[in-house]
Amino acid sequence: MRARFYERLLLGAKKYPEWAHQKQWAEEFASPENYEKVLDYWKRYRHLDEIVRITTLSRQSRILDVGCDISTVLHYIPGHRVGLDPLARRYRRLHEYPDGISVVSGSAQDIPFPDASFDVVFCTNALDHCASPASAVAEMRRALKPAGFVVLTVEVFSAPSEARNAAHPNSFTRESLLDLLQGIEYKLCKESPWYGLREYCLGRSPTQERELVFVGQTPS
């Protein structure tokens, strides 16, 4: 019931502005070439090898990807993998997630798992889609085991701005993001150019924006 509520919230009155884009992306991500390019992007710009090393990801790890979308990082890492997204039900119709990845409906602000369920929580380019990023971070911390890892990728701007558009009710600077993550011991914090996965696959140049990859560990 709650899951349907979040789906309706996103797709409802305002019509989710990114839905047409998602349908197109589902087709494109199905091609082996783009599948490999997304992995290449994660390794070059989102430091995937370093993330795997820092978080000691293994087949035993319990991993959640919040705002997982279709091209979730879960495709490229080992472990017990769960994706969470308000549009999960619709994404499952567009994309056949491989065995070993389950994708469930729900919101970052109300994660439908008990406390201390996961070793690692990813959230990639989804925090600025949330109405309340502070509640989303609190929920990720709740769902993490003690000494668990949070891996965030967030687009950052050089100056604070008001809400950008309907799909992105929030925007961050590096400072405002790090403020939100106080109390999480940082292990990696790197900025890269922001392309967008689809744009990268299409061979477009980076935009002027940057994205910040933050890996932090919660207290034990």
Ligand SMILES: C[S@@+](CC[C@H](N)C(=O)[O-])C[C@H]1O[C@@H](n2cnc3c(N)ncnc32)[C@H](O)[C@@H]1O
């Ligand atoms: C840009 S896409 C994320 C891309 C993907 N994580 C990746 O690795 O590139 C943003 C996603 O956030 C989801 N989203 C929107 N509001 C959300 C919320 N409140 N909680 C969790 N996910 C949300 C959208 O449905 C969409 O799938």
